[in-house]
Amino acid sequence: MNIINPATAEIITTVQEDSRSALEEKYLVLKAEQISWSKKSLLERLAVVHRFYDLLEADQERLAEVLTSEVGKPLQQSRNEINGARTRIQWMMNNAEKYLSEEWVTDTEELKEKISYDPLGVVCNISAWNYPYLVGVNVFVPALIAGNTVLYKPSEYATLTGLEIERLWRKAGLPDGAFQIAVGGKSVGEELLAMDFDGYFFTGSYKTGKHIYERVALKMVPCQLELGGKDPLYVADDVNDVAAVAAGTADGAFYNNGQSCCSVERIYVHEQVYEGYLDAFLKEVQSWKQGKPTEEGVYIAALTRKEQLAVLEAQVADALAKGALLLTGGKRGVGPGYYFEPTVLSNVTNGMKVMQEESFGPIIGIMKVQDDNEAIALMQDTEYGLTAAVYSSNGDRAQKILSQIDSGSGYWNCCDRVSAGLPWSGRKHSGIGATLSHQGLRAFTKTRAWHMRG
Secondary structure, three states: OEEEEOOOOEEEEEOOOOOHHHHHHHHHHHHHHHHHHHHOOHHHHHHHHHHHHHHHHHOHHHHHHHHHHHHOOOHHHHHHHHHHHHHHHHHHHHHHHHHHOOEEEEEOOOOEEEEEEEEOOEEEEEOOOOOHHHHHHHHHHHHHHOOOEEEEEOOHHHHHHHHHHHHHHHHHOOOHHHEEEOOOOHHHHHHHHOOOOOEEEEEOOHHHHHHHHHHHHHHOOOEEEEOOOOEEEEEOOOOOOHHHHHHHHHHHHHHHHHOOOOOEEEEEEEOOOHHHHHHHHHHHHHHOOEOOOOOOOOOEOOOOOOHHHHHHHHHHHHHHHOOOEEEEOOOEOOOOOOOEOOEEEEOOOOOOHHHOOOOOOOEEEEEEEOOHHHHHHHHHOOOOOOEEEEEOOOHHHHHHHHOOOOOOEEEEOOOOOOOOOOOEEOOHHHEEOEEOHHHHHHOOEEEEEEEEOO
8 A cells, every 4th residue: 555645646655454364363462452451450551651642742753744744734733733632641641530430329338339431342443534643542542541452543544653653552561462553445444344343433524434333333332433524603793803703713714724523614704794704814814825744834735635636626616606706726736746725715605515515625615694593594504513613702692502503512712622621522424422521531431330238
């Protein structure tokens, strides 16, 4: 399998994909180690995780360079991702004992009742390429803390980063049998779905997630899906600083080239502030430096997947054919590599692909609305339900609007953010289950109820 640098379209290296027999061997190694790993005390497991946490900082520059080389994001954004992963791990380490320890429900002479949290067993983690450290640690860190062993399949577009993660776990002292990596693309993923894992945790597209859910349903094991979104944002007429809101929400739409599950994907603006917002938004987007991801100060770099260029072109063409106005961008970048200009469309409607289908790229549609009710109706018009955001000087107003949107996260005066202490979950086509928070720690356990007399 060739590993391609999306910034140059050149081959970085070639790796050997795992065969079925290789995957089965790795599974058996994980299964043999699982009981031993789970019998280690929580503090012993946390000590290994802490060493991994420290190594992420010590090797940050190398890790960032490898990540940028295969996914195309600006080098500083790769550094930011690694730092963000460490922040999440820190929260997990600080809260693991609180949420994974036995809970006493009744403690009397006549009756004692408690809940214990047992590991699932051998967990399969099929991960994503857009934030391999962030979405990775959401799964394999709490899984390991809870006493599971993990078969980690990085996306084929983040294979080298996956190998770096495996290297750090080995260096941190994690037993070989507690963490194994599966190298390969779609065919390797299919092989994993046919194997006897005790839980499946996937991050990626709705189409693939639905396929995984259907394939593993008969196994009767946990299957969590962190899928995509078409996340709406509404700018009300009472915002205090339109220019600042425009700059912040532009970042929410275009950070990491818009390749985030929780990127702002469609924007609705109250007619009273629409013109000022649009002008400030356009000014912000046109101020960004575009170029190779290794160049200092670059904000918009290469897309990870070549195939997404055609998706973005199709969304632009569809919007223009239906009456949208192209304010900037709209086409591929010049030269080798997978570049697409940051694109802003106005005069859009919810009948356009750019307002309905996940873009996962540097493109946004901005629509004028008359009032909150129109904004709510348009925000609700989606098959997805990951996040929704409202910008307003009135918190009660914002929460009233957000409470009517069926999404896993609601943002008031912020967007495109994740907090380790809050559950990360989607509704409808955006997924099933939750990572992060106490729910994300317990997602990798099965409860046991204890009824004790005597």
